[in-house]
Structures are given as structure tokens and as C-alpha cells.
Amino acid sequence: MKNLFKSNMSIMLVFSAIVLTAPIWLTPLGANYPDLLQKFAIFGLFAVGYNILFGLTGYLSFGHAAFLGVGSYTAVWSLKLLSMNVFLGIILGTIMSGIFALAIGYLSLRRSGIYFSILTLAFAQMAYSLAYSVLTPITNGETGLQIAANDPRYLDSLVGISQQGQGIPSTNFFGVLLKSWDGYFGFYFAAVILILGFYLSLRVFRSPFGLKLRAIKSNQTRMTYTGFNTRPYLLSAFVISGMYAGLAGSLMVAIDPLAGAERMQWTASGEVVLMTILGGVGTLIGPMLGAVVIKYFENIFSALNNSELHQVFNFLPSFLEETMVFIVSPFVGSGWHLTLGALFMLVVIFLPGGMMEGVTKINSFLKRKFGKTDAEESDVSIQQEVQAKAQQGGE
Amino acid sequence: MTNILEIKGVNKTFGGLHALRDVNLEIYEGETHAIIGPNGAGKSTLLNCCIGKLIPDDGSVTFNGNNMIGVDAHDINHAGMVRVFQTPEIFPELSLLENVLIPALAKRDGTFKFNPFGDIFNEKEIREEAMATLAEFGLEGFSEDHAGSMSRGNKRRLELAMGLIQKPKLLLLDEPTAGMARLDTNNTIDLLKTGKMREMTKVIIEHDMHVVFSLADRISVLARGHIIATGSPEEIKNDPKVKEAYLGEGDHE
Known part of the structure; x- marks a missing residue:
């Protein structure tokens, strides 16, 4: 069907447009600075990849942060030993985490359900502890692995690029420094990789391979009696999502060249689970959305303080202003986890399909209410379009 | 014999x-x-x-x-011995069409094939085959509905369709016909007696x-x-x- 190729195209066009214009439309939300935008893109990529495992096969891994960490460490070593060009580091980081995912997946996928989750959790915690203790020569333990001015960088010196004596060099992508354009180059670099990663996930969702993964989620026993060997399917999905995590980890390094063990801790693995569930498990856009919301809360809400709250509510009479600030203040600043927790509970209780389910509901409500949507509501209709496509792919 | x-x-x-x-x-x-x-x-x-x-x-x-x-x-399945289950074992979250596509893909792709770049909507041949099989069991009108939302009788029919599309030996x-009303039972008997089902x-x-x-x-x-x-x-x-x-x-x- 030709129109489906078209719709693939239109999803990608809409998605790319939204991602690439993020610095503009996130301005009113106060989230348009490169540091946060990069986080959106990188964690979005992490969640999009994680969704290929959790969303399609239903296998809940609690150890994906380990692959993120492996990607980060590999990328830093590539910056130290080979070249300050992040291209190589990203490739190597992705490959290395793929190898790790292959090994861990091979063992963990002998079990399913809660046992699988526990196995992945155990492996990730092992990786975390190793990075802190035994593997200190590789990971530099608590301090974290950093680049230094006098690192060998054999590949760079081979080509004749020498940054010795100029202090700690900056990462570049074929000569363009990642921190150029006031840091926006780093964001656009991550954004382009996110778009490519999203496209790949779209293809996987719509492929026969993706359909088989969804069938495994639906009824794995039946798959066996239908003539499928489910283990290699699960392992492929596991490795693909592990490589996405490694890619995200090495992107972090590309932008900020250091890697610490805390990146592999189970809380980091839990975070990507939260992102995926919050946004909508098994939908195309959902995990990306969840990643943005969580990172937004983490960075914006945590930065609010009482005087800023007073500013927000200063249109109210002063006693009401005091009351509102009193009520709201525990939910911001260091209490931002409270807001996130409350939001998470609300979503899981009322929208078990995640925020994407909310979008679908609003969508059908609007359709019922107004018939066809006006051209004025172009925002909504774009969302609808994306949603409809996501549904087609995600169902 | x-x-x-x-x-x-x-x-x-x-x-x-x-x-x-x-x-x-x-x-x-x-x-x-x-x-x-x-x-x-x-x-x-x-x-x-x-x-x-x-x-x-x-x-x-x-x-x-x-x-x-x-x-x-899974190898027994590929040898040509296919089972239709007593309690319908279907893929409840998938559409009826996808339910039938899965066994058809098994027949075509074997026990494992890594094809993440194909497009399931472009697999014309296999989709037509799946639709034809659904039609044989009077399910073509529900092809986009979730299998889990079907009546018990339709789920059983879907099961038969899933078995049949693999052309088992x-x-x-x-x-x-367990748990079926008399009318459904007679329909199922007719299904098993006619067409491709008869010679199988x-x-x-x-x-x-x-x-x-x-x-x-x-x-x-x-x-x-x-x-x-x-x-x-x-x-x-x-x-x-x-x-x-x-x-x-x-x-x-």
C-alpha cells in the first residue's frame, strides 16, 4: 500500500519538525536551554529503544542502565585512546553495549516474567558494583572516568591533530565542536540521532519482526505451537534496545565527556521504566513524551523556590497568595519527586495506557463534540495525526 | 493406506x-x-x-x-503437525487479521527470521491469503477488531483459521465444539466437512x-x-x- 509509505513519511516529517523546533516552542516553558534539550533528546532515545523490548515483547528489564553505562565508559575510552571525534566513540559505545546486551540477554531470557526482571536487575547491580570496586582501573571508581590533556589519542596524533599543551580538549564531530553554537550544536547533533533512532523504531514496529514480537507479548506459548522459536526473537529485541541504551550513553559522553558508575545504578534503570509507562508502553511516541516530562520535572520543578512561587501567585490577595505558596511549595524544589510521584499515580490509575491514552481520549472527545476539527486547531490535528499513526503502529 | x-x-x-x-x-x-x-x-x-x-x-x-x-x-509445527486448542489460544491484543498473519508468517519465515525492515502492510500476498482464510470462516468483517473482544464461537473459528492457514499435514x-451452542456446533461441523478442511x-x-x-x-x-x-x-x-x-x-x- 503506497499511502502507508506516505504516512511513514508524514510521521517522520512531523516528528522531525517537532524535535528540531524544540528550542523555539519550549521557550515559554523555560526549557529551551541546550543542557536540558540535550537531556530530552538523549533520554528520549533511551526510552524509544527501551520500548522496543518492553513495549513490544512485554519483557520488563530492570537493568538497561548498565548498557547506558557501558556505552558511556566505552565512549570516554575512545575519546582518551583514539580520537576526540565523537563519531568513533558513539559507534564503539553502541557496539560494546550490544555485546554486553547479547551476553546478559542470553542468560536472562532463559526466564520470563518477574524472574527475568530480577535477573536483569542483578546483572545491572553487579555491573554497578564492579564499576565502583574491582574495575576501578577501567572505570576510575568513584571519581568517574574523565578525559585528560595528556591522553594518547593515537588516531588523532596519527592524523596530526595535536591538542597537547592546550588544556583539556573538547569533543568534536569531524572538526565541529559539540559545544559550538552556544551548545545548540550538541542538541542538534543529539536530535538528529534521535530522529534516526525513532525512524528505526518505527520500522521495527511495522515490520513482520515487530508483529511477531507483539504476538510474543500477547501469548508466548501460542507462538511456540505456531512454529516460532521465541528465544532468538526476544534476544534480538533485547540487544537492539541495549544498543539504543549504549547509543544514549555515548551521546551523553559526546556532549559532556565523563562517565560515572551512578549512571548504571538501578534507579537509572527504573527511571526509563517510569518514562515508558508514563508516556505509554508500546506506543511509538509515548516513551519519548514520558522522557521529556520526567526530565522537565527533574530540571524545572526542582529549580523553583518560594520566592518564585510568590511571583507566580502574586495576582492573588496576599493571604490567598500565602496559602497557595504554602500548599504548592512542598511539591517544588527538592520536593519535585512528590509531584512526579503524584502525576505517575494519576496516570497509572486513570490512564493505564499512559499519556498517549489521554491524548486518544481527548481526541475522541473533541471529535464527538465538534465533529471534524477546525483548521484553527492545527496543533491538535497534528497531534491527532501523530497519535493515529502511533496507534496504527503501536496496536 | x-x-x-x-x-x-x-x-x-x-x-x-x-x-x-x-x-x-x-x-x-x-x-x-x-x-x-x-x-x-x-x-x-x-x-x-x-x-x-x-x-x-x-x-x-x-x-x-x-x-x-x-x-x-516449534519444530513439530514445521514438520506439519498443527494443534487447535480446546480453550481458544489466540493473541487477544492483536487484530483478527494479525492473528492469522502470524501462523502464515511462521509458515513463510520458519522458526526465526530477523526482518526488522520489512513492512507488514506491504506483504500483499500473505495479507490476501490471510483475508481469504478469514473469509472462509466468515470472519472477514472483523479483520481489524481485537481478537480478545470476539465471542467464544468466533474465537474458536479464528483458532481453526489459524490452524488451516498453515496447511498442516x-x-x-x-x-x-466444547462450550458451543447447538447452532454453532452444527456450523463448526459444516466447516470441518467442507472445502479445504474436508481433505485434511x-x-x-x-x-x-x-x-x-x-x-x-x-x-x-x-x-x-x-x-x-x-x-x-x-x-x-x-x-x-x-x-x-x-x-x-x-x-x-
Whole structure:
């Protein structure tokens, strides 16, 4: 069907447009600075990849942060030993985490359900502890692995690029420094990789391979009696999502060249689970959305303080202003986890399909209410379009 | 007559329970063979020993000349022995069309194929085949609906469609009409008697004597894990041992 190729195209066009214009439309939300935008893109990529495992096969891994960490460490070593060009580091980081995912997946996928989750959790915690203790020569333990001015960088010196004596060099992508354009180059670099990663996930969702993964989620026993060997399917999905995590980890390094063990801790693995569930498990856009919301809360809400709250509510009479600030203040600043927790509970209780389910509901409500949507509501209709496509792919 | 499935001296115990004792059975190519017996006679156990879900304690199961004991379930499927389940085992979250696409893909792709760049919407041939199969079972109108939302009767029909699309050499049907109303039962009998289903070699496990006698070419009677008689429907009807063990108990439903 030709129109489906078209719709693939239109999803990608809409998605790319939204991602690439993020610095503009996130301005009113106060989230348009490169540091946060990069986080959106990188964690979005992490969640999009994680969704290929959790969303399609239903296998809940609690150890994906380990692959993120492996990607980060590999990328830093590539910056130290080979070249300050992040291209190589990203490739190597992705490959290395793929190898790790292959090994861990091979063992963990002998079990399913809660046992699988526990196995992945155990492996990730092992990786975390190793990075802190035994593997200190590789990971530099608590301090974290950093680049230094006098690192060998054999590949760079081979080509004749020498940054010795100029202090700690900056990462570049074929000569363009990642921190150029006031840091926006780093964001656009991550954004382009996110778009490519999203496209790949779209293809996987719509492929026969993706359909088989969804069938495994639906009824794995039946798959066996239908003539499928489910283990290699699960392992492929596991490795693909592990490589996405490694890619995200090495992107972090590309932008900020250091890697610490805390990146592999189970809380980091839990975070990507939260992102995926919050946004909508098994939908195309959902995990990306969840990643943005969580990172937004983490960075914006945590930065609010009482005087800023007073500013927000200063249109109210002063006693009401005091009351509102009193009520709201525990939910911001260091209490931002409270807001996130409350939001998470609300979503899981009322929208078990995640925020994407909310979008679908609003969508059908609007359709019922107004018939066809006006051209004025172009925002909504774009969302609808994306949603409809996501549904087609995600169902 | 050539044998397609040969079961020889199969025993299976669960703890102290002797579920199957020395079962011998031959299924001829092209026939519809019914296995009947009271509840707990070991009918489902026998089926499970054929498709790799259970491994018999001893004896042999030979399909098309190949040993089937210890072979993985997915390989047994590809050998051409396909089972339709008693409680519908479908993919509830997928659409009916996708439910039928899956076994069709199994037939085409084998036990494993890594094709993450194909487009399921572009697989014209296999989609048409799936739609045609759905149509054969009167399900074409529901092709985009979730299988989980179907009525029990439609789920069973979907199960049959999923079995049929793989063009099996031998179809094992575990109580295809269990829990169906009379009208649905008669519809199912008609389905199994007509078209492609008719020529297919089938083993039917069934409680319902009406179904058995309308479909079966030969019947085997299983009682307490042992086959006490095998023969044509007429022979079975008049066999005194069978009357005593099974039909005599008044279960003519």
C-alpha cells in the first residue's frame, strides 16, 4: 500500500519538525536551554529503544542502565585512546553495549516474567558494583572516568591533530565542536540521532519482526505451537534496545565527556521504566513524551523556590497568595519527586495506557463534540495525526 | 493406506497416576480420526505427547516417518503437525487479521527470521491469503477488531483459521465444539466437512457424539489411559466393550 509509505513519511516529517523546533516552542516553558534539550533528546532515545523490548515483547528489564553505562565508559575510552571525534566513540559505545546486551540477554531470557526482571536487575547491580570496586582501573571508581590533556589519542596524533599543551580538549564531530553554537550544536547533533533512532523504531514496529514480537507479548506459548522459536526473537529485541541504551550513553559522553558508575545504578534503570509507562508502553511516541516530562520535572520543578512561587501567585490577595505558596511549595524544589510521584499515580490509575491514552481520549472527545476539527486547531490535528499513526503502529 | 502418525506403546505417568498405558494408534493419511472417551481418560495427555508439550515415559511417536519425541514444539509445527486448542489460544491484543498473519508468517519465515525492515502492510500476498482464510470462516468483517473482544464461537473459528492457514499435514483438534451452542456446533461441523478442511487429515478429540458421528471416518475409544477399541463408527457403536465403558453410561450428547 503506497499511502502507508506516505504516512511513514508524514510521521517522520512531523516528528522531525517537532524535535528540531524544540528550542523555539519550549521557550515559554523555560526549557529551551541546550543542557536540558540535550537531556530530552538523549533520554528520549533511551526510552524509544527501551520500548522496543518492553513495549513490544512485554519483557520488563530492570537493568538497561548498565548498557547506558557501558556505552558511556566505552565512549570516554575512545575519546582518551583514539580520537576526540565523537563519531568513533558513539559507534564503539553502541557496539560494546550490544555485546554486553547479547551476553546478559542470553542468560536472562532463559526466564520470563518477574524472574527475568530480577535477573536483569542483578546483572545491572553487579555491573554497578564492579564499576565502583574491582574495575576501578577501567572505570576510575568513584571519581568517574574523565578525559585528560595528556591522553594518547593515537588516531588523532596519527592524523596530526595535536591538542597537547592546550588544556583539556573538547569533543568534536569531524572538526565541529559539540559545544559550538552556544551548545545548540550538541542538541542538534543529539536530535538528529534521535530522529534516526525513532525512524528505526518505527520500522521495527511495522515490520513482520515487530508483529511477531507483539504476538510474543500477547501469548508466548501460542507462538511456540505456531512454529516460532521465541528465544532468538526476544534476544534480538533485547540487544537492539541495549544498543539504543549504549547509543544514549555515548551521546551523553559526546556532549559532556565523563562517565560515572551512578549512571548504571538501578534507579537509572527504573527511571526509563517510569518514562515508558508514563508516556505509554508500546506506543511509538509515548516513551519519548514520558522522557521529556520526567526530565522537565527533574530540571524545572526542582529549580523553583518560594520566592518564585510568590511571583507566580502574586495576582492573588496576599493571604490567598500565602496559602497557595504554602500548599504548592512542598511539591517544588527538592520536593519535585512528590509531584512526579503524584502525576505517575494519576496516570497509572486513570490512564493505564499512559499519556498517549489521554491524548486518544481527548481526541475522541473533541471529535464527538465538534465533529471534524477546525483548521484553527492545527496543533491538535497534528497531534491527532501523530497519535493515529502511533496507534496504527503501536496496536 | 499410509500412516501419517504412528503412536506405539506410549506410557505416561504423573506421580501415581497412570494417565496413558501402552497406547497404540495409527492415523491414516486423509482420514478424520476421532478419539473419544470419558473425562480424564487421557485424551488431552495423548495429544500433548504428540505436539511436544509432554514427553512420554516410553514408547514412540512417529510422524511422517520422523521421531517426534523430544523435538521442540516449534519444530513439530514445521514438520506439519498443527494443534487447535480446546480453550481458544489466540493473541487477544492483536487484530483478527494479525492473528492469522502470524501462523502464515511462521509458515513463510520458519522458526526465526530477523526482518526488522520489512513492512507488514506491504506483504500483499500473505495479507490476501490471510483475508481469504478469514473469509472462509466468515470472519472477514472483523479483520481489524481485537481478537480478545470476539465471542467464544468466533474465537474458536479464528483458532481453526489459524490452524488451516498453515496447511498442516495433520491437524489436531482438541474439542472443537466444547462450550458451543447447538447452532454453532452444527456450523463448526459444516466447516470441518467442507472445502479445504474436508481433505485434511484430522484427529479430533471430542465429547459430543453428534459431532463425532457426523465427522469421523474412524474412531478410537480411550478409557482409563488405554485404547479399548478402534474402528469405523458402526463398529464402535456396536462394540460391547465401548458400550460398557462409555456409551452405556448414558452420555449420548
